[in-house]
Amino acid sequence: MTEIFNFAFGPYPQRVNIYLAEKQPEGVAVTVYAEPDRRANTPPPEIRALTPTGSLPILRDADGTLVGQSLAILDYIEDIIPEPNMRGNTPAERAKVRQYVHMLDEALTFFGLWARHGSALGQGVVRSSREVAEICADRYFGKLRLIERLMSEEPFIAGEYVTLADCVAMATLQYAKDFYDVPIPPECVKLQMWFDSFSQRPSAKQPPYPEKQWRKAMGLMGQTGVCF
Ligand SMILES: N[C@@H](CCC(=O)N[C@@H](CS)C(=O)NCC(=O)O)C(=O)O
Incomplete structure (x- = not known):
């Protein structure tokens, strides 16, 4: 087991x-x-x-x-457990999935640092720096804009079927939106359309957030004075 x-x-x-x-x-x-x-x-x-x-x-x-x-x-x-395959069927497909996963992982690292340095939830956890928060917010949105540029019109992040890239993207963007109230930048049209569609899937059901933490996290952009 x-x-x-x-x-x-x-x-x-x-x-x-x-x-x-x-x-x-x-x-x-x-x-x-x-x-x-x-x-x-x-x-x-x-x-x-x-x-x-x-x-x-x-x-x-x-x-x-x-x-x-x-x-x-x-x-x-x-x-x-190779089936259903969620990593890509060919070297090119697998490379594409990995590329998105790595970009999303970088995006989340920047987001995490932004949240740590910029929100009431991060206070006391790190010696917070407003400058770090602003730089990381900018890098986070930059990664999303890069992903937007690479995306095609296909239904899922890396193509015609659900891959690891969709799972990692959903986990990141859902957390940013629902826990910190940070939306996808308005110019990321394809990413937003994908997000709206993938959000309907049972797998993307909003997880339960502890209310006390959530109250300190909400409104991260306002808390940091960051806008698009
Ligand atoms: N890079 C790790 C990060 C894991 C991580 O940070 N987990 C957090 C929850 S989001 C955790 O376990 N925190 C509780 C603790 O360390 O006590 C991964 O991808 O699994």
């Missing part, structure tokens, strides 16, 4: 949640914790101990193989 331990929300956990809902792999048992809560002991210490940083998602296979990092987990499941 392949086991996955994950959180119910957050951009990295949500990549895996969306992927599992799309792929529906057989023989994978998923345990989802609402949020990290030391007082409630979730995730339990033995699960935290599986990973050096204690962060989720994490995968444990029947032979004891441990895989951390959301993107490595998606790749591992694609390797052990």
Whole structure:
């Protein structure tokens, strides 16, 4: 049995949640914790101990193989359960999917830094810098504009069918919009159309966000004084 331990929300956990809902792999048992809560002991210490940083998602296979990092987990499941293929059928298709996944990963890194440095939720977590927040906001939107330029009129991010790129894109853009109230830049028309359409899929159902955190996160653009 392949086991996955994950959180119910957050951009990295949500990549895996969306992927599992799309792929529906057989023989994978998923345990989802609402949020990290030391007082409630979730995730339990033995699960935290599986990973050096204690962060989720994490995968444990029947032979004891441990895989951390959301993107490595998606790749591992694609390797052990190849169908339906969500990574591309040819070298060119796979390269295209990877290209988008890497760009989205970069976008999320910038978004995370922006949120840390620019929101009330990040206060006290890092020594915050308004300048870092502004630079990272600009880089985040820049990545989305780059993705927009590369996208075609096809129904999914990388082409005719759902791939890892859609799961990673949805997790990022949904988190930005629903948790921090940061929309897609208005000129990213194809990306917005894709987002509106993919949002209708059951896999993209909004995850439950803890209200206390959400209140501090909302309105990130206003909190930082950033506009398009
Ligand atoms: N790069 C990692 C990031 C994982 C990560 O940051 N997980 C966060 C949730 S979004 C976490 O587990 N935080 C709780 C903790 O570290 O206690 C991945 O892609 O899996």
